[in-house]
Amino acid sequence: MKLLSNGLLVAVTGVMLSCAASTKYRHLVSYFDRNGDGKVDLEKHKYPGGFDMDWELRDDNHDGRFERKVLFGYEVGESQVDIPVPTEVKLER
Ligand SMILES: [Ca+2]
Known part of the structure; x- marks a missing residue:
């Protein structure tokens, strides 16, 4: 019986940790x-709640491909990318 309750405790703890991890990210x-x-x-x-973790993809020349990735942290970091812009997504106003 004690072995079963220990196993259950381990399983419940694992589920709680995985939920916390998925919420964090x-x-x-x-x-x-x-x-x-x-x-x-x-x-x-x-x-939300994650300081210096936000980032964005930008298509500044409007050719249907993102060419810049910008990271926002203590300092702004920028890198070049070549990624098609998504379609079939809800646009914000
Ligand atoms: Ca572009």
């Missing part, structure tokens, strides 16, 4: 159409 993704052509040109990733 859950983030919000929003899509924007800055030039009004109906296509995504800005994708923002926000981590």
